[in-house]
Amino acid sequence: MGICFSDNDEKEIQNRFDNGKITKVYKLDNLNLKSLNQLNKYQISGIINVLSAKNNSLKELTQEFFDKIIEIKKINLSFNEFKEFPNIPVNLTSSIKILDLSNNQIEEIPILISKCIKIKELNLSTNKINSIPNDLTNLKELETLNLSNNNINSFSNNLISLEQLSFLNISKNKISIIPEKNWDKSKLIQLDLSYNKISKIPDEIFGQSKITILKLKGNNLTISDIKDSNNFDKYLERRKMLKDQGFKHDLNMSFSLCGLD
Secondary structure (H helix, E strand, O other), X not given: OOOOOOHHHHHHHHHHHHHHHHHOEEEXXXXXXXXXXXXXXXXXXXXXXXXXXXXXXXXXXXXXXXXXXEEEEEEEOOOOOOOOOOOXXXXXXXXXXXXXXXXXXXXXXXXXXXXXXXXXXXEOOXXXXXXXXXXXXHOOOOOEEEOOOOOOOOOOHHHHHOOOOOEEEOOOOOOOOOOOOXXXXXXXXXXXXXXXXXXXXXXXXXXXXXXXXXXXXXXXXXXXXXXXXXOHHHHHXXXXXXXXXXXXXXXXXXXXXXXXX
């Protein structure tokens, strides 16, 4: 698929690819691309640290562009027009550590995601995702997951089962019920449930989990509701410890009472 770039654009694109060959960071943002194949003549190959093609008009990926790439560590395809999860070549999925597909129109997380076995950060916020698949449990190294601003109506136990997940943002969805079991096995430290339809938080989250920052603003909850939990004092103890540590190391963290005060 061809595209007509101005002379200045051609020089800019060539500079981006020349720099990419040195830094292994390819920034293909804001080029109004409808396909990465439009840039095939510039050639990209080998081991890539970052491939960023955000804020374009991409709707799909094709194998041709990736033919000479051995591995990619970070991919950013946010702010495009994907309606389906991009068809990343299977031989590259196992090398991805960070994947940003936020601000697209993706409706489903496919089985392909289970091939991203080394992924640590996954951003699928601001899409049209309805559910969380079982295949997500294969992401043994996933630490940060952002599913905010989708159409998810069920908090899957699969999220609790993720072995290394520490930060989960599932705010701005349609969730009404939170699972009660297995929180003692979760490594979650920060959980954002704000702007859902939740009217009850299980005692197990306060008493059994490792969560120290819990965001609940915009639900059917009040401060009194959460303070009535039998284990709320345990959550306060964890929060105090993190707060003390935060001040000690001058960390920029929010310590409001679940966003309800």
